[in-house]
Amino acid sequence: MDHKDLDVWKKSMELVEHTYKITSSFPASEMYGLTNQLRRASVSVVSNIAEGSGRKFDKELLYFLNVSLGSLAELETQIEIAYRLSFISDVEDTFQLVTETRKLIIGFRNYINKRQNTDD
Secondary structure, eight states: OOGGGOHHHHHHHHHHHHHHHHHTTSOGGGTTTHHHHHHHHHHHHHHHHHHHHTSSSHHHHHHHHHHHHHHHHHHHHHHHHHHHTTSOSOOHHHHHHHHHHHHHHHHHHHHHHHHHHHHO
16 A cells, blocks of 8 residues: 555654654754654654555554554653743644644554455
8 A cells, every 4th residue: 555645744844843843843952852743753753654664564553553542642751842832822723733643653554454354
């Protein structure tokens, strides 16, 4: 399957773009701190979806989807930290995008789990 055709991949790419935009106004002192961490976590979400989709077996895809969910939780926590440190003032749109992405990953994971169980 081509990962670029997946809605979950497309939504994750939106999340990466959004993350880069919100972190562009962070203090310069955070370039190698929170800015870098947020960007890496968002890139990890979409990258793991792509990598898992490129694997041969559903079991491998499921592993990478779970890694994506972990990176998404990391990103969500870092957004909360940035908000508490007043690096960003409005996080509702960001958290909404995180929630939409999480739902798509979980839905895709459930679909793959069902497909895997019917193939056994």
